[in-house]
Amino acid sequence: MLDVEEKLKILSAAAKYDASCASSGSTRRAARGGLGAAARAGICHSWSDDGRCISLLKVLFTNRCIYDCAYCANRRSSNVPRAAFTVDEVVDLTMAFYLRNYIEGLFLSSGVEHSPDHTMEQLVAVCRRLREERHFHGYIHVKAIPGASPALINTAGLYADRVSVNIELPSEQSLKLLAPQKSRMNVLEPMKMIASAIATNRDERRRFRHAPRYAPAGQSTQLIVSASPESDWQILRLASSLYEQCHLKRVYYSAYIPVNDDPRLPAPPGPDVLREHRLYQADWLVRVYGFTCAEILDERTPQLDRALDPKCAWALRNLHWFPVDVNRADYEVLLRVPGIGIRSARRIVATRRIAPLRLEDLSKLGVVMKRAQYFVTCHGKSIIPRMVRPADLRAALQAGEPACVTQLDLFGQL
Amino acid sequence: MQLVYDGSFEGLLCALDAACADAGITSLAAAHTAQPQLFGAAREVPTSSTRAAAFARTLRAATSRAVMRNLLYNYLSERAGFEDALLAYVRLAHQRGAAVDHYHAHDAVRAVHACARKVGHELHRLTGLVRFRELHGGTLWAPIAPDHNVACGLAAHFQRRMPSCVWVVYDVRRGYGVRWDTHTLSLVTMDEELQTALQQSQQAADNLYTDAEHACQRMWRGYFESITIAARRNPSLQRRNMPQRYWRYLIEQPAARAS
Numbered sequence: 001m002l003d004v005e006e007k008l009k010i011l012s013a014a015a016k017y018d019a020s021c022a023s024s025g026s027t028r029r030a031a032r033g034g035l036g037a038a039a040r041a042g043i044c045h046s047w048s049d050d051g052r053c054i055s056l057l058k059v060l061f062t063n064r065c066i067y068d069c070a071y072c073a074n075r076r077s078s079n080v081p082r083a084a085f086t087v088d089e090v091v092d093l094t095m096a097f098y099l100r101n102y103i104e105g106l107f108l109s110s111g112v113e114h115s116p117d118h119t120m121e122q123l124v125a126v127c128r129r130l131r132e133e134r135h136f137h138g139y140i141h142v143k144a145i146p147g148a149s150p151a152l153i154n155t156a157g158l159y160a161d162r163v164s165v166n167i168e169l170p171s172e173q174s175l176k177l178l179a180p181q182k183s184r185m186n187v188l189e190p191m192k193m194i195a196s197a198i199a200t201n202r203d204e205r206r207r208f209r210h211a212p213r214y215a216p217a218g219q220s221t222q223l224i225v226s227a228s229p230e231s232d233w234q235i236l237r238l239a240s241s242l243y244e245q246c247h248l249k250r251v252y253y254s255a256y257i258p259v260n261d262d263p264r265l266p267a268p269p270g271p272d273v274l275r276e277h278r279l280y281q282a283d284w285l286v287r288v289y290g291f292t293c294a295e296i297l298d299e300r301t302p303q304l305d306r307a308l309d310p311k312c313a314w315a316l317r318n319l320h321w322f323p324v325d326v327n328r329a330d331y332e333v334l335l336r337v338p339g340i341g342i343r344s345a346r347r348i349v350a351t352r353r354i355a356p357l358r359l360e361d362l363s364k365l366g367v368v369m370k371r372a373q374y375f376v377t378c379h380g381k382s383i384i385p386r387m388v389r390p391a392d393l394r395a396a397l398q399a400g401e402p403a404c405v406t407q408l409d410l411f412g413q414l
Numbered sequence: 415m416q417l418v419y420d421g422s423f424e425g426l427l428c429a430l431d432a433a434c435a436d437a438g439i440t441s442l443a444a445a446h447t448a449q450p451q452l453f454g455a456a457r458e459v460p461t462s463s464t465r466a467a468a469f470a471r472t473l474r475a476a477t478s479r480a481v482m483r484n485l486l487y488n489y490l491s492e493r494a495g496f497e498d499a500l501l502a503y504v505r506l507a508h509q510r511g512a513a514v515d516h517y518h519a520h521d522a523v524r525a526v527h528a529c530a531r532k533v534g535h536e537l538h539r540l541t542g543l544v545r546f547r548e549l550h551g552g553t554l555w556a557p558i559a560p561d562h563n564v565a566c567g568l569a570a571h572f573q574r575r576m577p578s579c580v581w582v583v584y585d586v587r588r589g590y591g592v593r594w595d596t597h598t599l600s601l602v603t604m605d606e607e608l609q610t611a612l613q614q615s616q617q618a619a620d621n622l623y624t625d626a627e628h629a630c631q632r633m634w635r636g637y638f639e640s641i642t643i644a645a646r647r648n649p650s651l652q653r654r655n656m657p658q659r660y661w662r663y664l665i666e667q668p669a670a671r672a673s
Contacts, residue, residue: 004633005632008636009636009639009640012637013640016640016641016642017643029574030575030576032577033578035576035579036575037574037575039541041538043541044542045542046542046543046664046666047652047655047656048638048641048652049642049647049648049649050648051646051648051649051650051651051652051655052646053655054638055542057637058641093633096626096630097634099554099576099579100545100548100630100634100665101542101556101572102545102665257643257645257646271646273646351517351519357519361518361519364519364524365518
């Protein structure tokens, strides 16, 4: 019999490939006698040696699994040490870590032991005990196990701040090839159900202020990139349709890391973090900056530019949008200028109400002039002489990228 | 002319009040940092709670909560010479009201915003990086050594979060702490002897902790190691998010510490 410390080591190592560690989007307050609160902005509590933030205690309930998905470290045929927590062990660990301010809450996922329903019952039991018996008001992110009964997933949503189902791979064919026991339907069904439950709940809360909250921090999903042959265009199209149809808060992308020897999988020397990074940048453009997927990628250019961020790449293809006059352009237009982000666009809009902006003010407002200088004017003046040729512009923008990116690109061309 | 105040927040408010009424005042300084003036004179401002409160009330009515927060955070920053930009900011706030925060291209406003953002950022960062240790007797104890004077802000955060525990957030650098006894907050100081003992030996600190605390710390260190994806090791990213100056009072051991 393993003790809790060993179990924690095994089951946190087994959970580390889940990318989400967000603790934002929910507000909870500690009731008298209770413990914990949730901050709307989320709080990171530490950063592990891979530079990823640790805000939640991220563990599997068990890493025993009846499935044999090729990409997964915990697949049935994999030779890893196995363990399973009891409900009390997870609850006690969460409370002890939370009390010492190590974590912002719990991220609970699990391998599928016996059946999806059986596993989901355990996850719900943990959430219920934390909330009802221990009066825990911290953040809980729980995975919905595909194939579990809707009633169970619903109950989980009432206890948790965020519920998520991992879509795992970008296409049905890849899923069939690499995870033959799972199906797209199995994943999309619970996702749609959670989406409609959240929408209904939002409506209820509007009418009855004290209606119980259902997954107030929304749902997210994750998919593995570079394990299967899909293009960035397919991935981004999938993500933007999920944002539109299921109102997901986030889609997480995780660069494939070879954990198993399997002939169906590629064997890259390391995770393709640059591709992952570019996908995240494109994802932000779609989710926050008001771009559509079709503006960023299309059938003819299915891959993101590795040497240039997607906003710069878009600007280069759409030079007719520019230059933008910072004293006149709408907020939405400002957001499309490379080098201007949400914060600087807001500042521009606020400041120019008081007095017209001058070119030299822009960097004071946080605009990254290294990129923005090619795309903005002020009273008809611009920093650089007009009509830079697109090829020269590209080279200039690329020169501003961190060295590692251009180096990687060189290797790619070899 | 320069105004000198006693270094307290109330004193600062009184000095700002006096300076706003007199255009001849060009700078403010706390008594412990004030340099003798080469040209021009310096004058001391007496601190009065009523005057400070009245000034704060008037300013709040004319501006916004954000302006008041900027004022407080600039004071908490303890940055040398923060007063001069703050004076220009407050003078502008008197003319323009809450819109002062829209003058992003104005140098004084920018300096005040940058300073307030630094303090707010550290406060937010520490809400995550503070680590409580359970002492015999059940008190949770968290030593910190922040750049800015944020212990009280942290206390307010934990008061909302852990209302039914007894805890102390202790600023080792400034030599004071804030204690919550499940009903009220109070300022505490630590006995110097104990503090030196704690600084000097790990053993002394370890003896204060319960067995459950030791077990918990071990598990957290184990967790911290096993959650890392070795193939993605990235110490520079780790340091960027969690600067090394905060590592001392963590429980976990970032790997770069060894190298």
